[in-house]
Amino acid sequence: MKFRLCSMAVVVAASTFAASGAAVAAHDTNPSDKVGNYAYDLTAVQASSVPNAAAEGSTRITSLPNGKVRVQVDAWGLAPGLPHAMHLHGVDGPATDMACPGPAADSDGDGFVSVPEGAPFYGGILASLTTTGDTTAASALALDRFAVADADGHLEYSRTFRNDSALANADTVQVVVHGIDVNGSGGYDLAGAGEAPLVPGSGIPFEATMPVLCGGVAN
Known part of the structure; x- marks a missing residue:
């Protein structure tokens, strides 16, 4: 089942994703003054007790001299057959290194790290890593335009696009991958973990928004 965030939900999500706090870390070495190339590992966000949440991966972010940014993601252990x-999460503006949340970020004690609980660590959405079309925060949950994991839970993504916020913050962003099929139903549904706390009353399954992987310069 596919869900697309309505315009009102996007506004709520944008306010929810407001960043607070930061972690300081050394930046990767920029190979030239024209091309920035940054490689990060992606690690699991949720506790090991969360079913089907054990995943791993890597990402590479390249800022190009033509004003575009290229993002590559290679991940495995994801919910198979699902988008x-x-x-790219962070703080648009002065260079700020953010961080990734871990199981301890579960402040409400429900057993899951949600988007609102993760946002203080990794900041707001600077770019949506869609396969086609818009790459802004307005496409945050346009699941029909995100990459789909194969039957083995492996996902490969590569896209070069123009997004000023992503380009300006390529060396400080966090890459966050969402979506966990908690109950193993083969789809994102309300039976798995209920409704997404991101936008109460939206009917969007928590499974679709749940962060599964995160990685970036501060980690």
Whole structure:
């Protein structure tokens, strides 16, 4: 089942994703003054007790001299056959190194790390890593335009696009991959973990928005 965030939900999500706090870390070495190339590992966000949440991967972000940015993601252990929302998270403006949340970020004690609980660590959405079309926060949950994991839970993504926020913050962003089929039903549904706390009353399954992987310069 596919879900697309309505315009009102996007507004709510944008306010929810407001960043707070930062972690300082050394930046990767930029190979030239024209091309920035940054490689990060992606590690699991949720506790090991969360079913079907054990995943891993890697990402590479390249800022190009033509004003575009190229993002590559290679991940495995994801919910097979399902689309996975992916974003570049951070703080648009002065260089700020953010961080990734871990199981301890579960402040409400429900057993899951949600988007609102993760946002203080990795910041707001700077770019949506869609396969086609818009790459802004407005496409945060346009699941029909995100990469789909294969039957083995492996996902490969590569796209070069123009997004000023992504380009300006390529060396400080966090890559976040979402989507966990908690109950193993083969789809994102309300039976798995209920409704997404991101937008109460939206009917969007928590499974579709749940962060599964995160990685970036501060990690």
